[in-house]
Amino acid sequence: MDLQCRVNLAAKYKAASQIAPVLSEDWCRRELYCPACDSDHLTGSRPNNPAVDFERTQCEQPFQLKSLRHWNPRKVVDAGYEAMMRAIRADRTPNVLLLQYSDTWLVRNLLLVPRMFKTMRPIYRNPPVTNPSPMRESQMPSLPSNISFPLIAKYPPAIISGKTINSE
Secondary structure: OOOEOOHHHHOOOOOHHHHHHHHHHHHHHHHOOOOOOOOOOOEEOOOOOOOOOEEEOOOOEEEEEEEEOOOOOOEEEEEEHHHHHHHHHOOOOOEEEEEEEOOOOEEEEEEEEOHHHOOOOOEEEOOOOOOOOOOOHHHOOOOEEEEEOOHHHOOOOOEEOOEEOOOO
């Protein structure tokens, strides 16, 4: 498994918030297999598919990728709070892939949290921004939510400290 992201793909981007998804999603498409079926790769989801970055038509499993520079697998900032609540009520939450990368875009840690553990109970609304820019109420973005995953929810990591873990 090649743990290095293809940094050249980010040449036209300046902001880390743009670079991280481009590099980490490309890495996942190249290096990961589906943990739910016998497919040897994950397929990128259709554009503008909220909260789903990869999906497999074979097993109908959705995956959401959370790329982090600073590793905290116990608490993750996720999509807008109301959107997340709607997804949970409709039983449409994806499996979560938590990926940590280094300053040199080397994958350091990778963890899978199965979708069954994404419930309303561990999701917390972040406090509102204290000085929001002036905008109409209808234009206010959803507040992101923090998700705390119980330790039992996590599969054994596939990558720890930049080393792949064999499951044999």
